[in-house]
Amino acid sequence: MALMRETASSPLPSFPHRHLLGIEGLQPHEILGLLDRADEAVEISRQVNKKKSVLSGRTQINLFFEASTRTQSSFEIAGKRLGADVMNMSVSTSSVKKGETLIDTAATLNAMHPDLLVVRHHAAGAVHLLARKVSCSVVNAGDGPHEHPTQALLDALTIRRHKGKIARLTVAICGDIAHSRVARSNIILLNALGARVRVVAPSTLLPSGIHQMGVEVFHDMREGLKGADIVMMLRIQRERMNGAFIPSVREYYRYYGLDAEKLSYANDDALVMHPGPMNRGVEIDPAVADGPQSLIREQVEMGVAVRMAVLEALAEHLPNK
Amino acid sequence: MAVDAPKPLVLSNARVIDPARGLDAPGSVIIADGTILAAGPEAANQGFPYGADVVDCAGAIAAPGLVDMCVSVGEPGAEHRETLASASEAAAAGGVTTICTMPETDPVIDDPALVDFILRRARDTASVNVHPLAALTKGLKGEEMTEIGLLQEAGAVAFTNGHSSVRNAQIMRRMLTYARDFDALVIHHTEDPDLAGGVMNAGLNATWKGLSGVPREAEIIMIERDLRLVGMSRGKYHANLISTLDSADAIRIGKTRGLDITAGVSINHLTQNENDIGPYRTFFKMSPPLRSEDDRQAMIAAVADGTIDIIVSNHDPQDVETKRHPWAEAEDGAIGLETLLAAALRLYHSEQVDLLTLLAAMTYRPADRLGIDAGRLAAGAPADVVVFDPDRPWVLEKSAIKSRSKNSPFEDARFSGRVLRTVVAGRTVYLHG
Numbered sequence: 001m002a003l004m005r006e007t008a009s010s011p012l013p014s015f016p017h018r019h020l021l022g023i024e025g026l027q028p029h030e031i032l033g034l035l036d037r038a039d040e041a042v043e044i045s046r047q048v049n050k051k052k053s054v055l056s057g058r059t060q061i062n063l064f065f066e067a068s069t070r071t072q073s074s075f076e077i078a079g080k081r082l083g084a085d086v087m088n089m090s091v092s093t094s095s096v097k098k099g100e101t102l103i104d105t106a107a108t109l110n111a112m113h114p115d116l117l118v119v120r121h122h123a124a125g126a127v128h129l130l131a132r133k134v135s136c137s138v139v140n141a142g143d144g145p146h147e148h149p150t151q152a153l154l155d156a157l158t159i160r161r162h163k164g165k166i167a168r169l170t171v172a173i174c175g176d177i178a179h180s181r182v183a184r185s186n187i188i189l190l191n192a193l194g195a196r197v198r199v200v201a202p203s204t205l206l207p208s209g210i211h212q213m214g215v216e217v218f219h220d221m222r223e224g225l226k227g228a229d230i231v232m233m234l235r236i237q238r239e240r241m242n243g244a245f246i247p248s249v250r251e252y253y254r255y256y257g258l259d260a261e262k263l264s265y266a267n268d269d270a271l272v273m274h275p276g277p278m279n280r281g282v283e284i285d286p287a288v289a290d291g292p293q294s295l296i297r298e299q300v301e302m303g304v305a306v307r308m309a310v311l312e313a314l315a316e317h318l319p320n321k
Numbered sequence: 322m323a324v325d326a327p328k329p330l331v332l333s334n335a336r337v338i339d340p341a342r343g344l345d346a347p348g349s350v351i352i353a354d355g356t357i358l359a360a361g362p363e364a365a366n367q368g369f370p371y372g373a374d375v376v377d378c379a380g381a382i383a384a385p386g387l388v389d390m391c392v393s394v395g396e397p398g399a400e401h402r403e404t405l406a407s408a409s410e411a412a413a414a415g416g417v418t419t420i421c422t423m424p425e426t427d428p429v430i431d432d433p434a435l436v437d438f439i440l441r442r443a444r445d446t447a448s449v450n451v452h453p454l455a456a457l458t459k460g461l462k463g464e465e466m467t468e469i470g471l472l473q474e475a476g477a478v479a480f481t482n483g484h485s486s487v488r489n490a491q492i493m494r495r496m497l498t499y500a501r502d503f504d505a506l507v508i509h510h511t512e513d514p515d516l517a518g519g520v521m522n523a524g525l526n527a528t529w530k531g532l533s534g535v536p537r538e539a540e541i542i543m544i545e546r547d548l549r550l551v552g553m554s555r556g557k558y559h560a561n562l563i564s565t566l567d568s569a570d571a572i573r574i575g576k577t578r579g580l581d582i583t584a585g586v587s588i589n590h591l592t593q594n595e596n597d598i599g600p601y602r603t604f605f606k607m608s609p610p611l612r613s614e615d616d617r618q619a620m621i622a623a624v625a626d627g628t629i630d631i632i633v634s635n636h637d638p639q640d641v642e643t644k645r646h647p648w649a650e651a652e653d654g655a656i657g658l659e660t661l662l663a664a665a666l667r668l669y670h671s672e673q674v675d676l677l678t679l680l681a682a683m684t685y686r687p688a689d690r691l692g693i694d695a696g697r698l699a700a701g702a703p704a705d706v707v708v709f710d711p712d713r714p715w716v717l718e719k720s721a722i723k724s725r726s727k728n729s730p731f732e733d734a735r736f737s738g739r740v741l742r743t744v745v746a747g748r749t750v751y752l753h754g
Binding site: 202203204219242243244245246247248250251254255 | 458459465466468469470471492495498499501502554
């Protein structure tokens with residue numbers, strides 16, 4: 001890609017944080033620095049020999065309290081490509097009680113001296129609680145509806161590699177904003193980098209206070225997509241479709257499902273994204289998901305690169321004695 | 322339909338009342354091609370259309386046909402009680418030219434295909450305009466929201482849970498929120514189901530009769546809850562049938578807070594009170610129950626000052642199987658289409674509500690609230706007109722009731738004010754005598 005890019009001004013400034021718990025609190029140049037690192041990681045990942053040794057001898061534990069295939073394997077591959085010893089620990093939510101048990105788990109793990117802990121939990125704030133109880137670096141791989149920072153970073157990386165910039169792009173985030181950690185992290189990141197952010201959703205899927213979150217709110221998807229450069233779809237959980245938040249799949253698809261007709265309201269070169277896993281025929285038409293404007297597969301590749309960048313940046317702060 | 326378009330019609334020598342314009346003056350109404358060409362004192366200045374039928378109204382009132390936004394019909398599922406055809410005959414006899422049908426049928430109108438069914442049956446069998454109201458929740462169970470967007474596209478004009486309230490405040494909040502995106506009106510029955518639990522107005526009367534009471538607070542609490550939810554959701558809300566003095570006060574306050582709310586009252590609660598029940602006469606059993614005379618007076622005052630926007634018949638046909646039971650076991654409901662205007666005129670004759678205000682509450686106000694093109698004698702509007710003599714006396718005889726069910730609380734009642742002619746889209750659908 002030969003486009004001019006917005007990048008961090010100085011060459012790879014060090015990342016000044018011990019943990020990555022969210023996009024909130026990151027400076028724009030820190031975000032851009034991570035994206036620059038990730039660009040390099042993309043190149044490494046495309047080589048025959050994908051191995052680096054910056055995490056050689058380090059132990060990375062992926063602690064997932066909530067099922068995940070994509071994110072967990074992405075972190076696993078990222079850690080391994082950097083030379084770390086990666087261990088996956090999936091804790092089924094049913095066998096774990098909140099609060100005390102979470103702390104107990106943290107103490108147990110801490111005693112094994114991991115260097116990096118990647119955590120996903122169904123409760124907002126659980127990763128922050130863990131981070132206070134362990135002595136290693138913690139990466140938030142999604143905590144309830146709060147944040148999913150590496151998803152926002154990989155989305156930004158994907159956009160930047162195609163559009164050459166983030167600033168002044170119009171990004172429409174569509175779907176279940178209220179329950180989405182992806183939406184929250186993206187709204188913060190895209191605003192920090194100067195994009196114009198829109199949300200498109202029925203009012204029942206918008207959180208209170210949305211009007212003060214630095215976004216334009218649309219209930220009509222065609223209006224919301226007009227002039228958009230990026231259309232970012234969100235997954236809608238089936239359990240929201242039974243009449244509690246929206247009446248039915250068919251009504252949701254009619255008004256908020258991304259099909260070619262609605263997409264035609266966006267700019268001609270608009271790109272379509274989705275964090276996965278998709279509900280084809282619910283929030284997105286398969287023809288659009290697999291169409292020429294879709295970046296959905298590429299997002300997965302960028303996910304590994306971004307996670308390599310994050311792990312590498314955090315590793316620079318790990319004690320060496 | 323141009324093939325059998327009705328001849329032009331002129332209603333001359335009439336007292337023309339068009340509440341939307343504040344018009345009350347001698348004049349005429351000129352109708353052609355199913356729409357109003359002109360109405361008022363100057364309508365005849367350019368002569369009458371060629372070949373028009375000219376009717377001399379002899380000073381009777383010509384007003385917009387009434388719009389009744391709360392009508393239960395037994396179709397589908399209980400056609401022995403009322404069909405769209407029989408309901409529209411009753412409506413026409415009462416000067417009602419537009420009815421909105423409640424979704425409490427079998428099956429419940431909670432699917433776009435059923436809205437379509439009502440509209441097709443109405444087109445084929447009804448002589449007045451029919452607009453379906455769709456269910457607010459699936460099966461009217463108060464649990465899951467219906468497809469408001471698709472139902473609206475199919476032709477539903479508003480959404481209601483019928484004669485039951487949505488008990489769960491969170492669900493009601495989400496309904497109001499979701500409906501707002503579609504600019505859809507939520508029409509709500511306001512009676513806390515847990516607190517209500519009785520069979521007539523709570524108080525001394527119920528106690529002496531040995532009947533369990535529905536406290537007035539059951540309604541007031543539900544209205545006050547709803548208004549808070551409307552404030553949260555900024556939804557569009559109509560309290561369908563209010564019946565107590567405090568309910569009117571709550572609505573009054575809600576309106577001063579800038580909420581998008583309106584309120585309705587049934588004709589029964591304007592003209593009857595709990596004493597009319599007499600010896601357990603079940604035709605007077607309804608929801609909300611008939612209240613005290615103080616409450617009735619408060620309802621009249623609220624219509625007069627505009628707090629109550631809309632008057633409805635709350636027409637609800639019930640047959641002997643559902644009504645001929647001990648009071649507590651009998652169904653709620655009374656028919657009212659044929660007597661709506663005549664009963665409302667009692668408030669005019671008692672000089673409590675002026676004629677323009679009274680008619681406004683049954684013509685353009687409900688039409689505007691529902692977004693229906695009706696309720697006006699404006700040029701270009703559908704030619705739906707009622708001609709009535711406000712003073713002509715008559716008695717409601719059971720044998721003359723056109724509704725398929727005869728459960729009228731006005732049986733043998735005396736009225737002053739008789740519908741003489743009802744016109745729908747330029748066609749006379751009812752002619753007295």
